[in-house]
Amino acid sequence: MEKNSAVTFYNTAFYSQFNLPCEAVSLEDWTSLIHPEDKCHFAQRVGAQRERKDLSRVVSRYRVRHKSGRYLWVEAEGLIVSDRSGSYMVGTHRDVSEEMLLNEYLKRAAHHDAETGIYNRQKFMQDVSVLNTDHLVITISMFKLNHIFRHWGSDTAKRVSAVLSSCLEASLGTEYEFYRVSTDVFVATYSKQNTSLSANEALIRFDKALQHYCDENGLVKARLVGVGMFNVSDDIQMSCLELILNLSEYMREKGCNVLYEGETKYTVDRHYLLRDSLGEAVECEQITLAMQPIVSVYTDEVVSYECLARWHHPMVGMIPPLEFIPQVEQLGLIHQLGLSILKQACQFLKAHDSISETRPQINVNVSAKQLVSKDYVADTHRVVCDAEIRPERVVLEITESHLLDDSDVISSRLNQLVNLGFQLSLDDFGSGLSSMTSLFRLPLAQIKLDKQIVVDAMSSRACRDFVTYLATHAETQGIMLVAEGVEDEQIMKSVRAMGVTHLQGYGLHRPMPSQYWLEYLES
């Protein structure tokens, strides 16, 4: 290119692809073919190079219109050269369309989910840095993708994402980014500048839109989707994806939508705080025992102590077993915890025997997940033998709902345990999940009446008759019948009149640490 902006092309074959005049081509002719989006940048580069008389080589890429109308990517390499007659710009052009298209394709593939075409987790991780307190995040978690799969077939993911985006648009408008961050978790982010809705209103609107869609298409929404909503706050931004995955898991577990605010935020955070420290708590035997005596109606003697798991969390304080046992089960640690509880219970019996003449039993709760473990019988036996406790002094409490789950395997395990000398107790009998089958099918040593049936028997004649029948059956079969939840004198009298032989409850003794009972015995 000369000073007067005249341009001379030497490689005629290359330039014949473009609509350029045959002779006296000017810089303007070339510029007129450049893509509008690239023009400004091109002009700046040429201007700068000319002004500075920059002697270094300058490379730039821009799009130039081909004769056919489509654009080619061209790489231009230019250099200012000077001779006696002045300065010129010399350079080359190269078609780099294929390379650019390939790069674009790779970039797109890296940021998009192959199945649905929407943004993927990588893109979300990139964009998360620009999310601020001005943003609202919607987490949409699919519960039963296989159910929808049966309904919609192989393009399920695509259809799900299409349905979700139309529900987002119908309820919240079009100004959102939409991502698939795992197989069954979708995320939409909104800038609050584009919506006047609060998180709660947004959640309600979106949920309604989804409900409407499901009604029209014969899908049961409650069985398919959970929707979680939260405002991005400074402490959330760093761990946004973690929160999204936690929320979606939480929604699946609880089967509900979640507005991550106030009380719910506290509950969800607590859930995951506990989960994160449970592994260590089980590993390091931080979960200890509270023991509650089971007492004979006739002699007032303590015949056994029920061992109840207690977790004193260093930050949260005392956590009830009904909160952490399900989590221990989900984490696959219940077998390990069960053995730790049994070990502590056996240590208590050893200490007890060294103080007292009496030889009570221990009652230990066993969850179904423990019973399905193939090592359960051998490990349980080993722990008891190592502690030099006879298996006959260990009563294993199981609940009926567990027994029905996987009856063949569990029945055989229970029979093996009985053959080794362990005693079986049917826990929570009458709590609603029980049937009479196990009463006759299992080699039971004990039945524990649930608190609820004990309370109901106070006011219901039919219930009293049932407990009386059970007491007769237990007596003839040599089974110990224990009433739980004996909170006061009145309940005590009432269950006694029905023939119940053993009692457990706050009215007699509250669950206390093993050390308490040992000191109690010594005093």
Ligand code: C2E
């Ligand atoms: P559960 O086996 O039915 O245990 C009896 C529960 O009733 C205990 O609650 C006990 O503290 C409570 N209780 C005792 N007397 C009374 C009373 O008079 N009135 C009332 N209202 N309640 C009374 P806790 O300790 O909170 O345990 C709850 C459940 O957690 C247990 O119910 C058991 O299912 C489970 N659990 C506890 N420890 C373990 C364990 O080591 N392993 C397994 N798998 N489950 C456990």
Ligand code: CA
């Ligand atoms: Ca129990």
Ligand code: CA
């Ligand atoms: Ca019980």
